[in-house]
Amino acid sequence: MHKADDTAVITLSLPDEAATLGLGAKLSALLKPGWVVYLRGDLGAGKTTLVRGLLRAFGYEGRVKSPTYTLLESYELSRFILQHYDLYRMMDPREWLDAGFRDDCNAGTLCLVEWPEKAQGLLPRPDLEIRLEVAGEGRTVRIEGLSAQGRKEVQRWQG
Ligand SMILES: Nc1ncnc2c1ncn2[C@@H]1O[C@H](COP(=O)(O)OP(=O)(O)O)[C@@H](O)[C@H]1O
Ligand SMILES: [Mg+2]
Secondary structure, eight states, rough: OOOOOOOOEEEEEEHHHHHHHHHHHHTTOOOOOTOOOOOOOOOOOSSHHHHHHHHTTTTTTSSOOOOTTEEEEEEEEEESEEEEOOOOOOOHHHHHTTTTTHHSSSSEEEEESGGGGGTTSSOOOOOEEEEEEETTTTEEEEEEEHHHHHHHHHHHHOO
């Protein structure tokens, strides 16, 4: 049963890049393999920066490239594989299927998807949706738990 006020949303202000990286570190404590996270926001909003913060917190020290042209960058972490998608350049949602992404994003992988609207209707449902927006020199972020487990984690964070 959901009450009207039973929201699982957090909004934060991120004054500088370090704050976005720090949010990645915070999120690394709650994301698990099998989770799907949608990253929304305009070009330059900080989506890839957030992924970089997450990867650093998961112990990955190499370069974090934006998968703008490849659409997918995979990272083999010690405990699981993190899939970072950037679907900005996808012209047709069916490319998601043709590229085999549906198999790459599965119960054993943590999937982070920039521009999920480009594959609308074909992506797995998100556990979390993270929306970044430019605000002056910094950013604001809105994090919403959408699956049962996503809602639970965000509500725990809300305190
Ligand atoms: N909280 C923040 N405040 C100011 N600049 C930020 C913040 N977070 C990220 N940036 C900067 O925004 C720029 C674009 O970030 P990027 O992660 O590539 O955006 P996106 O993936 O959404 O297109 C980078 O130069 C990054 O340093
Ligand atoms: Mg990006």
